[in-house]
Amino acid sequence: MRILNKKSSILFFGLCLAYSTFAHAQNDYENKLEATNEEGISTENQTNPQVKINQDPRIKRLLNIKSSMAKEGEFSDRYKIQLYYGNLNKANSILKAADEAFSKWEPSIQWETPNYKVWIGNYRSRLEADRALKEIHEKFPNAFIFKPEKK
Known part of the structure; x- marks a missing residue:
């Protein structure tokens, strides 16, 4: 079983908190609608019923962290290509050559x-x-091609 790291745990907790907040607001709204209908109050004249959702401001930050983690490939196994393994001077020259030759990766x-490794792509x-x-x-x-191990 995969153990969640600190970022994933925080993100998971935040998403659970957001879902429970949304579900609670939804239930309150539905209960209010049922109460007015059971009492026989007409809702035909009400044109714009509104629901106020109190959202924790940390949810937006957690969603931003999740999207950045998804872009970096934190949630799934990714493949990389190793170009070189050796000393720093040669690794820097390989890095520069790879950057010029393959700008899309x-x-x-x-x-x-x-030693130093030069990797390209994700x-x-x-x-x-x-x-x-x-x-x-x-x-x-x-x-x-290889799959780097998660640390």
């Missing part, structure tokens, strides 16, 4: 004692990564 340097499916690898192999023939 963002390259990055990762440090793993004592692909949702293996097929998407395979298509990119075919293009990348023209410039970097030793590149390969």
Whole structure:
């Protein structure tokens, strides 16, 4: 079973809070409608019934965190392509070359004692990564696809 990290836990709690707030307001509104109908009060003259929902301001912040996490691929397994593994000077030159050659994918340097890795892309499916690898192999023939481990 996957254990939720701190960001995911906060997001989950916030979404539960938002849902319970919305459900409570919905129930209050429905109860008011039922009460007026049971008492025989006519609602034909009321043109704009309104519901006031008191929403916690932290919900908007949590939704922004969730959308940024979704863009970064925190919620699903993603594929990356490794271009290089070795010293820092060569890694920087590979990073620069990859950035110039493949502007649609963002390259990055990762440090793993004592070497540096140059990764590119953030692909949702293996097929998407395979298509990119075919293009990348023209410039970097030793590149390969992998799934980074979650920390």
